[in-house]
Amino acid sequence: xxxxxxxxxxYANAKSLLDLIREVGDTAVTIWxxxxxxxxxxEWRKLIIVWVLLLLLGLTPFGLSKQAMAFIMLSLGxxxxxGGKRKAELEALHAHHQADEESMERRVVEARxxxxxxxxxxxxxxxxxxxxxxxxxxxxxxxxxxHQNLIDYLRATLPQMRAAGAGTLGRQIDMSRAYLAIMQAxxxxxxxxxxxxxxxxxxxxxxxxxxxxxIENAIKHGLEPKIAGGRIDIRASxxxxxxxxxxxxxxxxxxLHAADGIGLANVRERLRILYxxxxxxxxxxxxxxxxxxxxxxxxxxxxxxGAGK
Amino acid sequence: xxxxxxxxASNQRVTALIADxxxxxxxQLRARLQESWPALDIVAEAENGVQAxxxxxxxxxxxxxxxxxxxxMSGIEAARLLFNRCHLVFVTAYDQYAxxxxxxxALDYLLKPVGGERLRxxxxxxxxxxxxxxxxxxRQLGALLAQHGAQPKREYLRWIQALVGQNxxxxxxxxxxxxxxxxxxxxxxxxxxxxLIRKTLKELADQLDPDEFWRxxxxxxxxxxxxxxxxxxxxxxxxxxxxxVEEALEVSRGNTHLFQQM
Numbered sequence: 001x002x003x004x005x006x007x008x009x010x011y012a013n014a015k016s017l018l019d020l021i022r023e024v025g026d027t028a029v030t031i032w033x034x035x036x037x038x039x040x041x042x043e044w045r046k047l048i049i050v051w052v053l054l055l056l057l058g059l060t061p062f063g064l065s066k067q068a069m070a071f072i073m074l075s076l077g078x079x080x081x082x083g084g085k086r087k088a089e090l091e092a093l094h095a096h097h098q099a100d101e102e103s104m105e106r107r108v109v110e111a112r113x114x115x116x117x118x119x120x121x122x123x124x125x126x127x128x129x130x131x132x133x134x135x136x137x138x139x140x141x142x143x144x145x146x147h148q149n150l151i152d153y154l155r156a157t158l159p160q161m162r163a164a165g166a167g168t169l170g171r172q173i174d175m176s177r178a179y180l181a182i183m184q185a186x187x188x189x190x191x192x193x194x195x196x197x198x199x200x201x202x203x204x205x206x207x208x209x210x211x212x213x214x215i216e217n218a219i220k221h222g223l224e225p226k227i228a229g230g231r232i233d234i235r236a237s238x239x240x241x242x243x244x245x246x247x248x249x250x251x252x253x254x255x256l257h258a259a260d261g262i263g264l265a266n267v268r269e270r271l272r273i274l275y276x277x278x279x280x281x282x283x284x285x286x287x288x289x290x291x292x293x294x295x296x297x298x299x300x301x302x303x304x305x306g307a308g309k
Numbered sequence: 310x311x312x313x314x315x316x317x318a319s320n321q322r323v324t325a326l327i328a329d330x331x332x333x334x335x336x337q338l339r340a341r342l343q344e345s346w347p348a349l350d351i352v353a354e355a356e357n358g359v360q361a362x363x364x365x366x367x368x369x370x371x372x373x374x375x376x377x378x379x380x381x382m383s384g385i386e387a388a389r390l391l392f393n394r395c396h397l398v399f400v401t402a403y404d405q406y407a408x409x410x411x412x413x414x415a416l417d418y419l420l421k422p423v424g425g426e427r428l429r430x431x432x433x434x435x436x437x438x439x440x441x442x443x444x445x446x447x448r449q450l451g452a453l454l455a456q457h458g459a460q461p462k463r464e465y466l467r468w469i470q471a472l473v474g475q476n477x478x479x480x481x482x483x484x485x486x487x488x489x490x491x492x493x494x495x496x497x498x499x500x501x502x503x504x505l506i507r508k509t510l511k512e513l514a515d516q517l518d519p520d521e522f523w524r525x526x527x528x529x530x531x532x533x534x535x536x537x538x539x540x541x542x543x544x545x546x547x548x549x550x551x552x553x554v555e556e557a558l559e560v561s562r563g564n565t566h567l568f569q570q571m
Contacts, residue, residue: 123378126403127331130421134337186331227357227381254479257464265483272500280501283479285470291479 039079040086047079102273109266109273120157121216128182135185146185152178157212168302169236169245170202172211176234179212183219190229191219197236197245203302204236204243206295207270213263214247214293221258222251222291230290243299250290254283264293271297323439324352326368328361328384329376329400334421338374338400341424346432358382362390370395371439374419377401385453392450396435396443415449465518469497471504478504482521486535486551487558488513490528500553525549526561539568 051072058065128150135143156175173195180193215232223230230250237244264281271279279297286292325342329335335354342349352368355361359381365373373395375384388397399411402421411418417431469480480499489496494505495513514524522530537550547560547568560568
Protein backbone atom coordinates (compact mmCIF):
# COMPACT_ATOMS: atom_id res chain seq x y z
CA UNK A 1 0.00 0.00 0.00
CA UNK A 2 2.63 2.43 1.18
CA UNK A 3 4.82 1.61 -1.74
CA UNK A 4 2.13 2.07 -4.30
CA UNK A 5 1.11 5.34 -2.72
CA UNK A 6 4.73 6.41 -2.95
CA UNK A 7 4.83 5.36 -6.59
CA UNK A 8 1.60 7.19 -7.17
CA UNK A 9 2.86 10.32 -5.54
CA UNK A 10 6.16 10.19 -7.41
CA TYR A 11 4.19 9.66 -10.61
CA ALA A 12 2.06 12.63 -9.71
CA ASN A 13 5.20 14.63 -8.99
CA ALA A 14 6.68 13.71 -12.32
CA LYS A 15 3.46 14.63 -14.07
CA SER A 16 3.19 17.99 -12.41
CA LEU A 17 6.87 18.60 -13.20
CA LEU A 18 6.18 17.76 -16.83
CA ASP A 19 3.20 20.11 -16.82
CA LEU A 20 5.35 22.80 -15.33
CA ILE A 21 8.02 22.32 -18.01
CA ARG A 22 5.38 22.41 -20.72
CA GLU A 23 3.88 25.55 -19.26
CA VAL A 24 7.30 27.19 -19.05
CA GLY A 25 7.88 26.20 -22.64
CA ASP A 26 4.57 27.62 -23.78
CA THR A 27 5.15 30.82 -21.90
CA ALA A 28 8.64 31.12 -23.34
CA VAL A 29 7.28 30.67 -26.87
CA THR A 30 4.56 33.24 -26.27
CA ILE A 31 7.03 35.73 -24.80
CA TRP A 32 9.43 35.08 -27.65
CA UNK A 33 6.74 35.85 -30.26
CA UNK A 34 5.64 38.91 -28.36
CA UNK A 35 9.22 40.05 -28.22
CA UNK A 36 9.60 39.32 -31.92
CA UNK A 37 6.45 41.27 -32.81
CA UNK A 38 7.60 44.12 -30.64
CA UNK A 39 11.01 44.08 -32.26
CA UNK A 40 9.50 44.03 -35.74
CA UNK A 41 7.30 47.02 -35.06
CA UNK A 42 9.40 49.15 -32.77
CA GLU A 43 10.94 52.26 -34.27
CA TRP A 44 14.71 52.25 -34.74
CA ARG A 45 15.00 55.32 -32.57
CA LYS A 46 13.35 53.59 -29.64
CA LEU A 47 15.37 50.43 -30.16
CA ILE A 48 18.60 52.42 -30.03
CA ILE A 49 17.48 54.05 -26.80
CA VAL A 50 16.90 50.59 -25.34
CA TRP A 51 20.39 49.55 -26.41
CA VAL A 52 21.98 52.62 -24.83
CA LEU A 53 20.13 51.92 -21.59
CA LEU A 54 21.32 48.31 -21.66
CA LEU A 55 24.89 49.40 -22.26
CA LEU A 56 24.69 51.78 -19.32
CA LEU A 57 23.34 48.92 -17.22
CA GLY A 58 26.21 46.76 -18.48
CA LEU A 59 28.76 49.32 -17.30
CA THR A 60 27.53 49.23 -13.71
CA PRO A 61 29.37 47.02 -11.18
CA PHE A 62 26.92 44.17 -11.89
CA GLY A 63 28.97 43.59 -15.02
CA LEU A 64 26.41 42.28 -17.42
CA SER A 65 28.06 43.93 -20.37
CA LYS A 66 28.51 40.66 -22.25
CA GLN A 67 24.83 39.78 -21.97
CA ALA A 68 23.88 43.30 -22.97
CA MET A 69 26.10 43.11 -26.03
CA ALA A 70 24.66 39.71 -26.91
CA PHE A 71 21.12 41.08 -26.69
CA ILE A 72 22.02 44.05 -28.80
CA MET A 73 23.60 41.93 -31.51
CA LEU A 74 20.71 39.45 -31.48
CA SER A 75 18.01 42.13 -31.70
CA LEU A 76 19.94 44.02 -34.38
CA GLY A 77 20.25 40.87 -36.46
CA UNK A 78 16.59 39.94 -36.07
CA UNK A 79 15.38 43.41 -36.78
CA UNK A 80 17.45 43.66 -39.95
CA UNK A 81 16.76 40.18 -41.28
CA UNK A 82 13.15 39.40 -40.40
CA GLY A 83 11.70 42.61 -38.93
CA GLY A 84 10.47 44.13 -42.18
CA LYS A 85 8.56 41.07 -43.29
CA ARG A 86 6.94 40.45 -39.90
CA LYS A 87 5.99 44.09 -39.59
CA ALA A 88 4.33 44.03 -42.99
CA GLU A 89 2.46 40.86 -42.04
CA LEU A 90 1.14 42.37 -38.83
CA GLU A 91 0.09 45.57 -40.53
CA ALA A 92 -1.66 43.66 -43.30
CA LEU A 93 -3.57 41.62 -40.73
CA HIS A 94 -4.64 44.73 -38.88
CA ALA A 95 -5.69 46.52 -42.06
CA HIS A 96 -7.64 43.48 -43.14
CA HIS A 97 -9.62 43.42 -39.88
CA GLN A 98 -10.32 47.11 -40.14
CA ALA A 99 -11.41 46.87 -43.77
CA ASP A 100 -13.73 44.01 -42.91
CA GLU A 101 -15.35 46.03 -40.17
CA GLU A 102 -15.71 49.11 -42.34
CA SER A 103 -17.22 47.33 -45.33
CA MET A 104 -19.62 45.54 -42.99
CA GLU A 105 -20.68 48.83 -41.46
CA ARG A 106 -21.07 50.37 -44.90
CA ARG A 107 -23.25 47.50 -46.09
CA VAL A 108 -25.50 47.79 -43.05
CA VAL A 109 -26.03 51.50 -43.65
CA GLU A 110 -26.61 50.98 -47.37
CA ALA A 111 -29.27 48.40 -46.54
CA ARG A 112 -30.88 50.75 -44.06
CA UNK A 113 -30.91 53.59 -46.59
CA UNK A 114 -32.41 51.29 -49.23
CA UNK A 115 -35.21 50.40 -46.85
CA UNK A 116 -35.75 54.05 -46.08
CA UNK A 117 -35.97 54.98 -49.74
CA UNK A 118 -38.57 52.34 -50.35
CA UNK A 119 -40.76 54.00 -47.73
CA UNK A 120 -42.86 56.43 -49.67
CA UNK A 121 -45.11 57.72 -46.98
CA UNK A 122 -48.60 56.27 -47.60
CA UNK A 123 -50.19 59.46 -46.32
CA UNK A 124 -48.35 61.48 -48.96
CA UNK A 125 -49.17 59.01 -51.71
CA UNK A 126 -52.90 58.76 -50.98
CA UNK A 127 -53.34 62.49 -50.53
CA UNK A 128 -51.58 63.15 -53.84
CA UNK A 129 -53.74 60.58 -55.62
CA UNK A 130 -56.87 62.14 -54.14
CA UNK A 131 -55.66 65.52 -55.34
CA UNK A 132 -55.06 64.24 -58.89
CA UNK A 133 -58.55 62.73 -58.87
CA UNK A 134 -60.04 66.10 -57.99
CA UNK A 135 -57.92 68.03 -60.53
CA UNK A 136 -58.93 65.70 -63.35
CA UNK A 137 -62.42 67.17 -63.01
CA UNK A 138 -61.60 70.78 -62.29
CA UNK A 139 -58.22 71.45 -63.95
CA UNK A 140 -57.02 68.65 -66.25
CA UNK A 141 -53.73 70.32 -67.34
CA UNK A 142 -52.75 70.79 -63.68
CA UNK A 143 -53.76 67.18 -63.00
CA UNK A 144 -51.37 66.05 -65.75
CA UNK A 145 -48.54 68.13 -64.26
CA UNK A 146 -49.03 66.76 -60.74
CA HIS A 147 -49.29 63.28 -62.16
CA GLN A 148 -45.93 63.71 -63.92
CA ASN A 149 -44.39 65.10 -60.73
CA LEU A 150 -45.58 62.10 -58.78
CA ILE A 151 -44.03 59.77 -61.34
CA ASP A 152 -40.71 61.65 -61.13
CA TYR A 153 -40.81 61.51 -57.37
CA LEU A 154 -41.53 57.78 -57.25
CA ARG A 155 -38.91 57.05 -59.88
CA ALA A 156 -36.26 58.73 -57.75
CA THR A 157 -37.49 57.36 -54.42
CA LEU A 158 -38.00 53.69 -55.11
CA PRO A 159 -34.52 52.17 -55.17
CA GLN A 160 -35.28 49.55 -57.78
CA MET A 161 -36.33 52.31 -60.17
CA ARG A 162 -33.49 54.66 -59.42
CA ALA A 163 -31.45 55.70 -62.43
CA ALA A 164 -27.68 56.08 -62.39
CA GLY A 165 -26.41 59.44 -61.24
CA ALA A 166 -28.88 59.78 -58.37
CA GLY A 167 -25.93 60.55 -56.14
CA THR A 168 -25.45 64.03 -57.57
CA LEU A 169 -26.81 67.24 -56.15
CA GLY A 170 -28.46 68.14 -59.47
CA ARG A 171 -30.52 64.95 -59.63
CA GLN A 172 -31.67 65.43 -56.08
CA ILE A 173 -32.67 69.01 -56.78
CA ASP A 174 -34.78 67.80 -59.74
CA MET A 175 -36.48 65.23 -57.58
CA SER A 176 -37.07 67.75 -54.81
CA ARG A 177 -38.67 70.14 -57.29
CA ALA A 178 -41.16 67.40 -58.20
CA TYR A 179 -41.93 66.77 -54.53
CA LEU A 180 -42.24 70.47 -53.70
CA ALA A 181 -44.50 71.10 -56.70
CA ILE A 182 -46.88 68.44 -55.36
CA MET A 183 -46.78 69.93 -51.88
CA GLN A 184 -47.43 73.40 -53.29
CA ALA A 185 -50.45 72.15 -55.18
CA UNK A 186 -51.78 70.70 -51.93
CA UNK A 187 -50.85 73.47 -49.54
CA UNK A 188 -51.49 76.34 -51.94
CA UNK A 189 -50.38 79.72 -50.61
CA UNK A 190 -49.24 78.09 -47.39
CA UNK A 191 -45.99 76.95 -49.04
CA UNK A 192 -43.42 79.16 -50.77
CA UNK A 193 -40.28 77.64 -52.23
CA UNK A 194 -36.96 79.03 -53.41
CA UNK A 195 -34.05 77.00 -54.75
CA UNK A 196 -30.67 78.64 -55.26
CA UNK A 197 -28.08 76.12 -56.43
CA UNK A 198 -25.43 77.37 -58.90
CA UNK A 199 -25.16 75.41 -62.15
CA UNK A 200 -21.57 74.29 -61.55
CA UNK A 201 -22.54 72.52 -58.32
CA UNK A 202 -25.22 70.38 -59.92
CA UNK A 203 -22.77 67.62 -60.76
CA UNK A 204 -21.30 67.48 -57.25
CA UNK A 205 -21.48 64.19 -55.42
CA UNK A 206 -24.20 64.18 -52.77
CA UNK A 207 -25.38 61.02 -50.99
CA UNK A 208 -28.64 59.71 -52.41
CA UNK A 209 -31.87 60.88 -50.68
CA UNK A 210 -30.03 63.22 -48.31
CA UNK A 211 -31.59 66.41 -49.65
CA UNK A 212 -35.02 64.80 -49.89
CA UNK A 213 -34.93 63.73 -46.24
CA UNK A 214 -34.05 67.26 -45.10
CA ILE A 215 -36.83 68.79 -47.22
CA GLU A 216 -39.47 66.31 -46.10
CA ASN A 217 -38.47 67.01 -42.50
CA ALA A 218 -38.81 70.75 -42.99
CA ILE A 219 -42.29 70.36 -44.47
CA LYS A 220 -43.57 67.71 -42.10
CA HIS A 221 -42.25 69.07 -38.82
CA GLY A 222 -41.80 72.76 -39.66
CA LEU A 223 -44.42 73.97 -42.11
CA GLU A 224 -47.35 71.55 -42.16
CA PRO A 225 -48.13 72.04 -38.46
CA LYS A 226 -48.04 75.84 -38.86
CA ILE A 227 -51.45 77.34 -39.60
CA ALA A 228 -50.09 80.17 -41.72
CA GLY A 229 -47.60 77.90 -43.49
CA GLY A 230 -44.29 79.44 -44.57
CA ARG A 231 -41.36 79.19 -46.90
CA ILE A 232 -38.55 76.79 -47.58
CA ASP A 233 -35.18 77.87 -49.00
CA ILE A 234 -32.66 75.49 -50.49
CA ARG A 235 -29.16 76.86 -51.06
CA ALA A 236 -25.79 75.46 -51.98
CA SER A 237 -22.36 77.05 -51.72
CA UNK A 238 -18.72 76.00 -51.90
CA UNK A 239 -16.07 77.37 -49.61
CA UNK A 240 -12.50 76.07 -49.56
CA UNK A 241 -13.34 72.70 -51.03
CA UNK A 242 -16.36 72.16 -48.79
CA UNK A 243 -19.83 71.92 -50.28
CA UNK A 244 -22.54 73.22 -47.99
CA UNK A 245 -26.21 72.59 -48.71
CA UNK A 246 -28.74 74.39 -46.51
CA UNK A 247 -32.43 73.65 -46.12
CA UNK A 248 -34.02 76.54 -44.27
CA UNK A 249 -37.64 76.85 -43.19
CA UNK A 250 -39.55 79.40 -41.13
CA UNK A 251 -41.89 76.85 -39.60
CA UNK A 252 -42.79 76.06 -36.01
CA UNK A 253 -39.17 75.28 -35.10
CA UNK A 254 -37.76 72.62 -32.88
CA UNK A 255 -39.65 70.49 -30.48
CA LEU A 256 -36.89 69.81 -27.96
CA HIS A 257 -38.68 66.71 -26.77
CA ALA A 258 -39.25 64.97 -30.09
CA ALA A 259 -36.63 62.37 -30.93
CA ASP A 260 -34.87 63.01 -34.23
CA GLY A 261 -36.56 60.79 -36.74
CA ILE A 262 -35.16 57.82 -38.57
CA GLY A 263 -34.40 60.14 -41.48
CA LEU A 264 -32.01 62.53 -39.71
CA ALA A 265 -30.30 59.73 -37.79
CA ASN A 266 -29.71 57.92 -41.07
CA VAL A 267 -28.30 60.98 -42.81
CA ARG A 268 -25.88 61.50 -39.93
CA GLU A 269 -24.83 57.85 -39.87
CA ARG A 270 -24.35 57.73 -43.60
CA LEU A 271 -22.21 60.87 -43.68
CA ARG A 272 -20.06 59.42 -40.94
CA ILE A 273 -19.44 56.21 -42.83
CA LEU A 274 -18.90 57.77 -46.24
CA TYR A 275 -16.79 60.72 -45.10
CA UNK A 276 -15.77 60.18 -41.47
CA UNK A 277 -15.06 63.50 -39.80
CA UNK A 278 -14.92 65.37 -43.10
CA UNK A 279 -18.70 65.66 -43.33
CA UNK A 280 -21.37 66.75 -40.90
CA UNK A 281 -25.05 67.48 -40.48
CA UNK A 282 -25.66 70.65 -38.49
CA UNK A 283 -29.10 71.69 -37.23
CA UNK A 284 -29.68 75.22 -36.07
CA UNK A 285 -32.50 77.37 -34.81
CA UNK A 286 -32.06 80.80 -36.47
CA UNK A 287 -33.02 83.88 -34.47
CA UNK A 288 -35.71 84.55 -37.07
CA UNK A 289 -37.43 81.29 -36.15
CA UNK A 290 -37.80 77.99 -37.93
CA UNK A 291 -35.00 75.55 -38.57
CA UNK A 292 -31.85 75.38 -40.65
CA UNK A 293 -30.40 72.01 -41.60
CA UNK A 294 -26.97 72.08 -43.24
CA UNK A 295 -24.92 69.30 -44.73
CA UNK A 296 -21.22 69.96 -45.23
CA UNK A 297 -19.04 67.55 -47.14
CA UNK A 298 -15.98 67.53 -49.43
CA UNK A 299 -16.80 69.18 -52.76
CA UNK A 300 -16.35 66.68 -55.57
CA UNK A 301 -17.70 67.99 -58.88
CA UNK A 302 -17.85 65.53 -61.75
CA UNK A 303 -15.47 67.03 -64.31
CA UNK A 304 -16.89 64.80 -67.04
CA UNK A 305 -20.46 65.87 -66.36
CA GLY A 306 -20.64 68.11 -69.42
CA ALA A 307 -18.74 65.80 -71.77
CA GLY A 308 -20.68 62.62 -71.07
CA LYS A 309 -24.09 63.58 -72.34
CA UNK B 310 -80.14 72.73 -24.38
CA UNK B 311 -79.79 75.81 -26.53
CA UNK B 312 -78.69 73.87 -29.59
CA UNK B 313 -80.81 74.52 -32.66
CA UNK B 314 -80.92 70.81 -33.38
CA UNK B 315 -84.58 69.84 -32.97
CA UNK B 316 -86.79 67.15 -34.32
CA UNK B 317 -86.83 68.47 -37.83
CA ALA B 318 -89.25 67.64 -40.56
CA SER B 319 -87.60 66.14 -43.62
CA ASN B 320 -88.02 69.35 -45.58
CA GLN B 321 -86.13 71.44 -43.03
CA ARG B 322 -82.83 72.90 -44.20
CA VAL B 323 -79.85 70.83 -43.00
CA THR B 324 -76.59 72.75 -42.60
CA ALA B 325 -73.02 71.51 -42.78
CA LEU B 326 -69.44 72.68 -42.33
CA ILE B 327 -66.37 71.35 -44.15
CA ALA B 328 -62.92 71.48 -42.52
CA ASP B 329 -59.80 70.55 -44.52
CA UNK B 330 -56.49 72.35 -44.86
CA UNK B 331 -56.22 71.56 -48.57
CA UNK B 332 -58.45 73.68 -50.80
CA UNK B 333 -58.83 71.12 -53.63
CA UNK B 334 -60.05 68.56 -51.08
CA UNK B 335 -62.69 70.95 -49.76
CA UNK B 336 -63.84 71.58 -53.32
CA GLN B 337 -64.01 67.85 -53.95
CA LEU B 338 -66.09 67.12 -50.87
CA ARG B 339 -68.42 70.01 -51.63
CA ALA B 340 -68.96 68.83 -55.23
CA ARG B 341 -69.61 65.21 -54.21
CA LEU B 342 -71.97 66.23 -51.44
CA GLN B 343 -73.96 68.37 -53.83
CA GLU B 344 -74.45 65.31 -56.03
CA SER B 345 -75.34 62.87 -53.23
CA TRP B 346 -77.35 65.26 -51.09
CA PRO B 347 -78.43 68.34 -53.11
CA ALA B 348 -80.52 69.73 -50.26
CA LEU B 349 -77.56 69.89 -47.87
CA ASP B 350 -76.55 73.49 -47.25
CA ILE B 351 -72.79 73.88 -46.79
CA VAL B 352 -72.63 77.09 -44.80
CA ALA B 353 -68.89 77.42 -44.27
CA GLU B 354 -65.44 75.96 -44.98
CA ALA B 355 -62.59 75.90 -42.45
CA GLU B 356 -58.87 75.55 -43.18
CA ASN B 357 -57.79 74.18 -39.84
CA GLY B 358 -59.10 72.77 -36.58
CA VAL B 359 -59.19 76.08 -34.72
CA GLN B 360 -61.18 77.72 -37.48
CA ALA B 361 -63.51 74.73 -37.62
CA UNK B 362 -64.41 75.20 -33.95
CA UNK B 363 -64.91 78.96 -34.39
CA UNK B 364 -67.07 78.62 -37.48
CA UNK B 365 -69.09 75.83 -35.91
CA UNK B 366 -69.88 78.11 -32.97
CA UNK B 367 -70.87 80.87 -35.35
CA UNK B 368 -73.03 78.87 -37.76
CA UNK B 369 -74.21 76.00 -35.57
CA UNK B 370 -74.20 73.48 -38.43
CA UNK B 371 -75.98 70.16 -37.95
CA UNK B 372 -73.07 68.25 -39.50
CA UNK B 373 -69.30 68.88 -39.51
CA UNK B 374 -66.96 67.10 -41.90
CA UNK B 375 -63.49 67.02 -40.30
CA UNK B 376 -60.19 66.18 -41.97
CA UNK B 377 -58.04 64.38 -39.41
CA UNK B 378 -54.65 65.89 -40.17
CA UNK B 379 -54.84 69.65 -40.00
CA UNK B 380 -52.37 72.27 -38.73
CA UNK B 381 -52.98 73.98 -35.41
CA MET B 382 -55.56 71.58 -34.11
CA SER B 383 -56.18 68.13 -35.53
CA GLY B 384 -59.64 66.94 -36.55
CA ILE B 385 -59.77 64.65 -33.54
CA GLU B 386 -58.97 67.44 -31.10
CA ALA B 387 -61.59 69.66 -32.73
CA ALA B 388 -64.08 66.79 -32.46
CA ARG B 389 -63.67 66.75 -28.69
CA LEU B 390 -64.99 70.31 -28.56
CA LEU B 391 -67.79 69.76 -31.06
CA PHE B 392 -69.27 66.32 -30.59
CA ASN B 393 -72.21 67.26 -28.36
CA ARG B 394 -73.34 70.08 -30.66
CA CYS B 395 -73.34 68.42 -34.07
CA HIS B 396 -72.97 65.18 -35.95
CA LEU B 397 -69.37 64.52 -36.96
CA VAL B 398 -67.91 62.79 -39.99
CA PHE B 399 -64.15 62.25 -40.19
CA VAL B 400 -62.38 62.46 -43.54
CA THR B 401 -58.95 61.02 -44.20
CA ALA B 402 -56.78 59.93 -47.12
CA TYR B 403 -54.90 57.31 -45.24
CA ASP B 404 -54.68 56.66 -41.58
CA GLN B 405 -54.27 53.13 -40.45
CA TYR B 406 -54.66 53.77 -36.71
CA ALA B 407 -57.69 55.96 -37.06
CA UNK B 408 -59.41 53.58 -39.44
CA UNK B 409 -58.94 50.71 -36.99
CA UNK B 410 -60.85 52.71 -34.42
CA UNK B 411 -63.53 53.68 -36.94
CA UNK B 412 -64.15 50.12 -38.09
CA UNK B 413 -65.92 49.46 -34.82
CA UNK B 414 -68.75 51.50 -36.30
CA ALA B 415 -69.34 54.12 -33.65
CA LEU B 416 -67.88 56.94 -35.72
CA ASP B 417 -68.64 58.00 -39.28
CA TYR B 418 -65.72 58.40 -41.63
CA LEU B 419 -65.02 58.93 -45.32
CA LEU B 420 -61.91 58.05 -47.31
CA LYS B 421 -60.44 60.44 -49.86
CA PRO B 422 -61.19 60.72 -52.68
CA VAL B 423 -64.74 60.87 -51.33
CA GLY B 424 -67.65 59.72 -53.44
CA GLY B 425 -69.53 56.68 -54.64
CA GLU B 426 -71.47 54.20 -52.59
CA ARG B 427 -69.64 54.99 -49.38
CA LEU B 428 -70.67 58.65 -49.45
CA ARG B 429 -74.31 57.78 -50.28
CA UNK B 430 -74.44 55.37 -47.32
CA UNK B 431 -73.01 58.00 -45.02
CA UNK B 432 -75.47 60.61 -46.28
CA UNK B 433 -78.50 58.41 -45.70
CA UNK B 434 -77.29 57.56 -42.20
CA UNK B 435 -76.89 61.26 -41.46
CA UNK B 436 -80.33 62.07 -42.87
CA UNK B 437 -81.85 59.53 -40.51
CA UNK B 438 -79.97 60.88 -37.53
CA UNK B 439 -79.95 64.60 -38.12
CA UNK B 440 -82.98 65.41 -36.00
CA UNK B 441 -81.66 63.52 -32.99
CA UNK B 442 -79.24 64.46 -30.25
CA UNK B 443 -75.69 63.40 -31.35
CA UNK B 444 -74.49 60.32 -29.52
CA UNK B 445 -71.83 60.51 -26.85
CA UNK B 446 -68.53 59.55 -28.46
CA UNK B 447 -66.19 60.72 -25.69
CA ARG B 448 -64.80 57.25 -25.18
CA GLN B 449 -64.10 56.62 -28.88
CA LEU B 450 -62.45 60.01 -29.25
CA GLY B 451 -60.28 59.33 -26.24
CA ALA B 452 -59.13 56.06 -27.76
CA LEU B 453 -58.51 57.75 -31.10
CA LEU B 454 -56.51 60.54 -29.53
CA ALA B 455 -54.41 58.05 -27.62
CA GLN B 456 -53.50 56.31 -30.89
CA HIS B 457 -53.14 59.43 -32.92
CA GLY B 458 -49.99 61.24 -31.93
CA ALA B 459 -51.07 61.87 -28.37
CA GLN B 460 -48.23 62.84 -26.09
CA PRO B 461 -46.52 60.11 -24.11
CA LYS B 462 -46.80 60.43 -20.34
CA ARG B 463 -43.39 61.90 -19.77
CA GLU B 464 -41.41 63.72 -22.42
CA TYR B 465 -37.65 63.63 -22.21
CA LEU B 466 -35.26 66.14 -23.67
CA ARG B 467 -34.07 64.95 -27.09
CA TRP B 468 -32.23 68.06 -28.30
CA ILE B 469 -29.63 70.24 -26.62
CA GLN B 470 -29.38 73.87 -27.64
CA ALA B 471 -25.90 75.34 -27.71
CA LEU B 472 -24.71 78.73 -28.87
CA VAL B 473 -21.97 78.18 -31.46
CA GLY B 474 -20.70 81.54 -32.66
CA GLN B 475 -23.79 83.54 -33.52
CA ASN B 476 -25.99 80.52 -34.10
CA UNK B 477 -28.13 78.43 -31.86
CA UNK B 478 -27.16 74.90 -32.75
CA UNK B 479 -29.40 71.93 -32.09
CA UNK B 480 -27.57 68.79 -31.03
CA UNK B 481 -29.47 65.52 -30.98
CA UNK B 482 -28.94 63.59 -27.76
CA UNK B 483 -28.02 60.64 -29.97
CA UNK B 484 -24.90 62.51 -31.03
CA UNK B 485 -23.76 63.26 -27.50
CA UNK B 486 -21.18 61.03 -25.83
CA UNK B 487 -21.24 62.62 -22.38
CA UNK B 488 -21.94 65.73 -20.32
CA UNK B 489 -19.51 66.99 -17.73
CA UNK B 490 -19.99 69.76 -15.20
CA UNK B 491 -17.38 72.49 -15.56
CA UNK B 492 -17.86 75.23 -12.97
CA UNK B 493 -20.73 77.42 -14.21
CA UNK B 494 -21.06 75.53 -17.48
CA UNK B 495 -21.61 72.03 -18.71
CA UNK B 496 -19.33 70.50 -21.32
CA UNK B 497 -21.19 68.65 -24.08
CA UNK B 498 -18.90 66.17 -25.80
CA UNK B 499 -19.76 64.77 -29.24
CA UNK B 500 -17.68 62.77 -31.69
CA UNK B 501 -17.02 66.03 -33.55
CA UNK B 502 -15.84 68.08 -30.62
CA UNK B 503 -17.26 69.83 -27.62
CA UNK B 504 -19.41 72.84 -26.75
CA LEU B 505 -20.32 74.53 -23.50
CA ILE B 506 -23.90 75.11 -22.40
CA ARG B 507 -25.36 76.95 -19.46
CA LYS B 508 -27.74 74.25 -18.35
CA THR B 509 -26.55 72.61 -15.15
CA LEU B 510 -25.90 68.91 -14.89
CA LYS B 511 -28.74 68.61 -12.41
CA GLU B 512 -31.24 70.17 -14.82
CA LEU B 513 -30.01 67.86 -17.56
CA ALA B 514 -30.24 64.81 -15.33
CA ASP B 515 -33.85 65.71 -14.56
CA GLN B 516 -34.85 66.29 -18.18
CA LEU B 517 -33.00 63.55 -20.04
CA ASP B 518 -34.22 60.00 -20.43
CA PRO B 519 -32.60 58.05 -17.55
CA ASP B 520 -32.34 55.01 -19.82
CA GLU B 521 -30.44 57.01 -22.40
CA PHE B 522 -27.98 58.77 -20.04
CA TRP B 523 -26.54 57.45 -16.80
CA ARG B 524 -25.20 59.60 -14.05
CA UNK B 525 -21.94 57.87 -13.20
CA UNK B 526 -20.50 60.70 -11.14
CA UNK B 527 -21.64 63.88 -9.44
CA UNK B 528 -20.30 65.78 -12.43
CA UNK B 529 -20.75 63.31 -15.30
CA UNK B 530 -23.66 62.04 -17.37
CA UNK B 531 -22.73 59.47 -20.00
CA UNK B 532 -24.82 58.14 -22.86
CA UNK B 533 -25.21 54.42 -22.28
CA UNK B 534 -24.92 53.51 -25.97
CA UNK B 535 -21.60 55.32 -26.22
CA UNK B 536 -19.89 53.33 -23.48
CA UNK B 537 -17.08 51.24 -24.87
CA UNK B 538 -15.72 49.53 -21.76
CA UNK B 539 -15.51 49.78 -18.01
CA UNK B 540 -12.29 49.08 -16.15
CA UNK B 541 -10.16 50.12 -13.20
CA UNK B 542 -7.23 52.46 -13.19
CA UNK B 543 -4.02 52.09 -11.16
CA UNK B 544 -5.63 53.73 -8.15
CA UNK B 545 -8.47 51.22 -8.24
CA UNK B 546 -11.11 53.69 -9.38
CA UNK B 547 -13.74 52.41 -11.78
CA UNK B 548 -13.34 54.17 -15.12
CA UNK B 549 -15.64 54.30 -18.14
CA UNK B 550 -14.18 54.47 -21.64
CA UNK B 551 -16.30 56.12 -24.29
CA UNK B 552 -16.14 55.21 -27.99
CA UNK B 553 -13.84 57.46 -29.99
CA VAL B 554 -12.61 59.52 -27.03
CA GLU B 555 -9.23 59.38 -25.31
CA GLU B 556 -10.20 60.53 -21.84
CA ALA B 557 -11.70 58.06 -19.37
CA LEU B 558 -14.55 59.03 -17.05
CA GLU B 559 -14.51 58.26 -13.39
CA VAL B 560 -17.37 56.37 -11.76
CA SER B 561 -17.97 57.57 -8.24
CA ARG B 562 -18.29 55.01 -5.46
CA GLY B 563 -21.99 55.51 -5.07
CA ASN B 564 -22.65 54.65 -8.71
CA THR B 565 -20.55 51.52 -9.19
CA HIS B 566 -23.76 49.48 -8.92
CA LEU B 567 -24.61 50.63 -12.46
CA PHE B 568 -21.92 48.35 -13.83
CA GLN B 569 -22.23 45.42 -11.46
CA GLN B 570 -23.78 43.17 -14.08
CA MET B 571 -21.18 43.94 -16.69
